[in-house]
Amino acid sequence: MTLWQLITKEIRLRWVGFVLAVASVLVAVAVLTAQLTLLAAHDLSTQRILAQKQADTEAEMRRMEDDYRKIMKALGFNLLILPAGQSLEEFYAEGRVTADMPEQYATKLAGAGLMTINHLLPALERSIRWPEQDQRPVVLVGMRGEVPLARGEPMMVPVPPGSAVIGDGIRRSLALKVGDSITLLGRKFAVDSCLPERGTKDDITIWIGLRQAQEMLGARGRINSILALQCLCEGSDIASIRRDVGRLLPGVQVIELASKTRTRAEARGRAAAAAKTAIEAERVHRARLRRDQESFMAWLLPLVTLGAAIWIGLLASMNARERTPEIGILRALGLRSRQIAAIFLARAALAGLVGAVVGYGVGFAVGLLSGETAAGAPGAAALFMPGLLGLVVVAAPVVAGVASLSPAVVAARHDPAAILRNG
Amino acid sequence: MSRMLQITDIHKRYRKPEGTVQALRGVSLHVAPGEFVVARGPSGCGKTTLLLTAGGLLSPEDGQVLVDGRDPYALAPEDRARLRASTVGFVFQEFHLIPYLTVLENVMVPSLALPVRAPRERAEELLEHFGLSARARHVTAELSTGERQRAALARALFSRPRLLLADEPTGNLDPENSAAVLEHIAEFARAGAAVLMVTHDDRAEDYSHRTLRMQEGGLVSAELVDSPGASGGLSR
Numbered sequence: 001m002t003l004w005q006l007i008t009k010e011i012r013l014r015w016v017g018f019v020l021a022v023a024s025v026l027v028a029v030a031v032l033t034a035q036l037t038l039l040a041a042h043d044l045s046t047q048r049i050l051a052q053k054q055a056d057t058e059a060e061m062r063r064m065e066d067d068y069r070k071i072m073k074a075l076g077f078n079l080l081i082l083p084a085g086q087s088l089e090e091f092y093a094e095g096r097v098t099a100d101m102p103e104q105y106a107t108k109l110a111g112a113g114l115m116t117i118n119h120l121l122p123a124l125e126r127s128i129r130w131p132e133q134d135q136r137p138v139v140l141v142g143m144r145g146e147v148p149l150a151r152g153e154p155m156m157v158p159v160p161p162g163s164a165v166i167g168d169g170i171r172r173s174l175a176l177k178v179g180d181s182i183t184l185l186g187r188k189f190a191v192d193s194c195l196p197e198r199g200t201k202d203d204i205t206i207w208i209g210l211r212q213a214q215e216m217l218g219a220r221g222r223i224n225s226i227l228a229l230q231c232l233c234e235g236s237d238i239a240s241i242r243r244d245v246g247r248l249l250p251g252v253q254v255i256e257l258a259s260k261t262r263t264r265a266e267a268r269g270r271a272a273a274a275a276k277t278a279i280e281a282e283r284v285h286r287a288r289l290r291r292d293q294e295s296f297m298a299w300l301l302p303l304v305t306l307g308a309a310i311w312i313g314l315l316a317s318m319n320a321r322e323r324t325p326e327i328g329i330l331r332a333l334g335l336r337s338r339q340i341a342a343i344f345l346a347r348a349a350l351a352g353l354v355g356a357v358v359g360y361g362v363g364f365a366v367g368l369l370s371g372e373t374a375a376g377a378p379g380a381a382a383l384f385m386p387g388l389l390g391l392v393v394v395a396a397p398v399v400a401g402v403a404s405l406s407p408a409v410v411a412a413r414h415d416p417a418a419i420l421r422n423g
Numbered sequence: 424m425s426r427m428l429q430i431t432d433i434h435k436r437y438r439k440p441e442g443t444v445q446a447l448r449g450v451s452l453h454v455a456p457g458e459f460v461v462a463r464g465p466s467g468c469g470k471t472t473l474l475l476t477a478g479g480l481l482s483p484e485d486g487q488v489l490v491d492g493r494d495p496y497a498l499a500p501e502d503r504a505r506l507r508a509s510t511v512g513f514v515f516q517e518f519h520l521i522p523y524l525t526v527l528e529n530v531m532v533p534s535l536a537l538p539v540r541a542p543r544e545r546a547e548e549l550l551e552h553f554g555l556s557a558r559a560r561h562v563t564a565e566l567s568t569g570e571r572q573r574a575a576l577a578r579a580l581f582s583r584p585r586l587l588l589a590d591e592p593t594g595n596l597d598p599e600n601s602a603a604v605l606e607h608i609a610e611f612a613r614a615g616a617a618v619l620m621v622t623h624d625d626r627a628e629d630y631s632h633r634t635l636r637m638q639e640g641g642l643v644s645a646e647l648v649d650s651p652g653a654s655g656g657l658s659r
Contacts, residue, residue, distance in 0.1 A: 001531035001542060006524070013523035329519035332480060333506020333578075334536030336501050417481035419472050420515060420590075 007347050018351055019252045021315045025400055026309040029392045030363035037367025040383050042293065046286040053282060056277035064271050079117075079241065081105075081226040091255075096127050096139075096202060100222040103210075105249050106144070108305045109226065114244050116244030121145070121227040123393025125212050132183045138170065140184070141206040141211020143263065144223075161209050163192035169203035170393065185216045193270040227257075316348055316404035318412040319393075327411055328419030337412040344408035352400030356392040371396045426489070427617035428454040428477055433486030435472050446472040447483065448640040454619050456585065460611035461628060462621045464637030470509075470621035471590050473637070476587045477619060478511050479503050490586060508536035512579035514549050516591035518571045520563040526550065526574050527559040533582045542581075550578040553607065563654075569600030576607055587611060589620040593627070605630045 004275060011018045082091065083101035090168045093095060106122035124142040129135040145158025159165055164184070166176060171194040176182065189208060214220045224410075228241075242254045327340055368380055435447040446469045454460045464470055475481035479495030487494060495503045508550060520529050530546040539545055550556050553573040556598050563571055572592060579587060589608060593601035601624065609630040612618045620627060621637075628634045636644045 001528055001534050002534060006521075006532075006535070009523045009528070019521050073657070204446070238630070323516075325519055326521055329513075329521070330532070330535075331513075332507065332513045332519075332534045334479065334511075334582075336504045339535065417475045420480070420519070421475060 003343060003346070007343055008086045010323075010343075011347065012352070014322070016121065017315050017319055018347070019399070021312050021348065021351035022355040022358070024311040024315075024394050025352050026359035026362060028301075028304045028308040028397055029356050029359025030366065032301055032392065033360050033388065034365025034366040034370070035293070035301065035363075036385065036388055037364055037383050038370060039290065039293055039297075041367065042286070042290055044382060046283075046290075049286070050279060050283060053275075053279050057272075057279065060275065061271050063186060078257040079191065079228040080255050080257055081109075081228060081245060081249070082253045082255065083224055084253065085223070086253060088253065088255070097125055097224040100124070100224040101249075101252065103144075103221050106223065106226050109228075109245065109248060112244075112248050114248075117228050117241065117244075119229040121229065122210065122223045123225050123239035124210060124217065124219060124223045125225060126213075126217050126219075128185075128217075130184060132185075135173070135269065136173075137204065139201055140213060140217065141207045142203055142210035142217075142223075143207050159192060159207050159209050161212060162188075162190060164189035165193050165195065166191055167195055167203040167205045167206040168197040170206065182206075187212065187216060222321070225309050229255075234409070249335065272329055281326075305366075305399065309399060312348060312400050312403040313407065314352065316344060316407040317410075319345060320407045321345070324414065330417045331416035332412070332420060340414075341408040341412040344404055344411055348400040348404035348408075351395035353393065354399035355400070356396035359396070360389050360392055424507075425456060426453040427456050427458075428452075428490055428619060429489040429492075430473075431487045431489075433476060433483035435469070435476060435481065437481050438604055442474060444641050447476065450484070450487075450637075450640070450642055452619075452642065453659055454586070454617040456617050457612060458633070459609055459614050459618040459631045460635065461631040462619065462635040462637055462642075463625070463627070464621075464624065469527055469640040470623075470637055470639045472640075474588050474590050474619065474621050477576065480514060481509050484598055504536065508533065510584060510585055512582065512584035512587045513588040514572075514592045516589065516594035518563075518575040518595075520575055520578075521572060522563055525560050525562055526566065526570075529563065529574055530577045530580060530581055534581075537582050537594045539582060542596070545581060546577070549580060550574075553577050568595055569597070569603065572600065572604055573607070576604060580611060585616050587616055587618045587620075589618065591624070592620065593620050593622065593624045599625075601626060607619060609618045 075181060082088075082097060083099040086097055098341070103122055105119055109117070110120050113372040122144050125141050128140050129139060143159055164182060170176065173292075176191050176194065178191050178193060182191065183191050189206075195202060210223070211250075214222060228245075245254050247254060308374045330340060331337075364380075364384070368383065430450060430452050431450050432449045433447055434445075434449060437444045437446055447597065450473060451467075452460070452462075459596060462470055462473060472481060476483050480486070482496045488496065490506060492505060495506050498506060521532065524532070527543075527546050530549055531542050533539070534542040542639070542640075547556070547559065550559050553576065555570060555573055555577065558566055558570060558574075563574065566574065572595070576592070588609065592604055592608070596604060605627055608618055608620065610633075618631075620631070635642050
């Protein structure tokens with residue numbers, strides 16, 4: 001005969017009370033396990049969603065890059081045709097063109113019917129000091145607008161005579177707005193429009209009509225660049241265009257502008273930034289969901305645990321009261337108080353252990369069948385938490401024992417004489 | 424002559440809402456090994472209090488109790504429990520069998536307090552002696568009243584106590600079962616144990632060596648009777 005046999009046989013007789021104690025532990029452990037399983041599932045889903053978004057974004061960026069490449073290919077190259085005497089070193093180093101060429105070149109090129117060039121924009125550009133504004137350096141560009149070709153609509157409307165388009169640096173420093181009047185090299189111009197900040201020399205540039213610019217700069221009939229847009233060519237190279245242009249305009253130099261690369265890079269950058277923002281928004285959203293779940297758990301768990309502990313304590317009290325005669329005879333037969341207490345504590349711990357194991361199973365199943373786990377992303381193996389199982393298997397019997405401590409001590413201190421005297 | 428139980432001038436009062444009850448007033452008695460002593464008296468005369476005090480379960484306010492030469496109330500609670508487990512057997516009118524254990528397990532319960540060599544064999548030996556072998560696997564609810572009291576007696580004797588304290592053990596039994604129980608107790612005394620039984624069953628006197636009369640918490644007389652003999656007792 002052992003105390004363990006005494007405990008298990010008593011449980012078999014009074015199984016209802018034991019089952020109720022197990023049920024209370026079960027509920028508390030199941031709530032804890034389900035909540036933590038849901039949180040773990042949430043975390044795994046978050047990782048999966050963010051990884052998927054990241055992969056989607058990268059794929060989208062690759063696709064966009066390809067699209068831009070195709071678009072740019074369809075648009076063609078942007079080329080700059082420079083005068084024969086222009087030093088490319090000077091152009092690349094200082095960004096300015098000092099040589100010039102006849103304006104007729106643009107007309108000749110336009111009239112040649114080259115199928116590889118879609119738009120031509122002749123211009124005269126010169127860096128000057130603005131005498132009316134304390135000799136501040138500006139870039140003066142005379143634009144003729146597009147030279148009419150045999151096909152297509154003009155891409156750019158010329159600046160109207162007497163008007164000027166100004167860069168953002170000039171607008172800000174002189175507090176100019178559309179409609180204001182400026183005086184440049186003794187001529188008055190009305191501000192036709194102000195460009196947004198570009199972070200380039202465009203910010204200190206003033207665009208006026210080509211004819212006026214040629215007069216003001218003493219370069220009548222001269223230009224120093226022709227911008228050729230949407231130049232199409234086979235095999236994505238400019239050699240064929242160079243050959244065509246060189247045949248018509250001997251000596252001129254044809255270079256590819258960096259606009260294509262920049263446009264592509266900017267597009268990709270914008271796409272990347274948008275994707276990053278979307279991923280960050282998703283991360284924030286998922287974090288908020290997790291916090292909500294944690295807050296819910298923060299008040300539910302203590303409540304359920306406290307309720308279970310009170311319930312176990314009440315059941316232990318009832319059990320001890322019911323077993324008063326038994327306690328009396330056991331004491332009379334020589335059992336020590338601690339053995340009597342151990343009977344009640346072991347009974348409670350057993351209820352805690354059974355409740356913990358079953359509760360973990362129930363909570364895990366509920367967690368798996370609920371919410372995001374039901375959607376099927378993380379598997380059971382990924383969510384199984386052996387550490388949590390170990391924790392509840394140890395903690396639940398301890399909590400149940402602590403909850404039953406008071407009734408156990410009261411039972412152990414029962415006066416056997418009083419019990420036996422009263423029958 | 425050695426004394427297994429020596430009680431000297433013990434007093435015990437109960438404080439109740441309706442007033443103080445003097446349960447024992449200067450009771451003195453002794454029980455020697457092999458002696459079967461019966462204390463008789465009307466209900467409420469302090470018989471049960473005397474028995475509980477003698478068994479180390481109820482401390483007297485005055486006087487001294489010696490069990491096998493030791494004062495249980497001078498011992499620490501754990502040692503007092505050990506003394507009870509090793510030396511004293513109890514039998515009660517209400518049996519106090521544990522309802523969820525079988526008869527065999529009930530008899531073995533004292534082994535929880537004091538390890539006994541070959542406990543199952545000892546329990547089966549007792550059940551056979553008390554004619555309960557066929558009931559060994561039954562729970563107590565399936566026993567007759569007489570069988571229950573014999574099971575309780577077997578439990579009391581399981582640890583081979585040298586002092587048996589019996590409180591109205593025949594109180595709920597019919598004459599036939601009463602006679603059987605009394606014979607078992609007398610047999611135990613003949614085997615060398617000391618027995619103090621409190622009862623108001625006058626048939627007990629036929630089995631005892633001495634009968635003490637109690638009234639209002641005190642002993643009023645003692646009668647010596649012929650020894651029922653020491654042969655044929657239960658092996659201790």
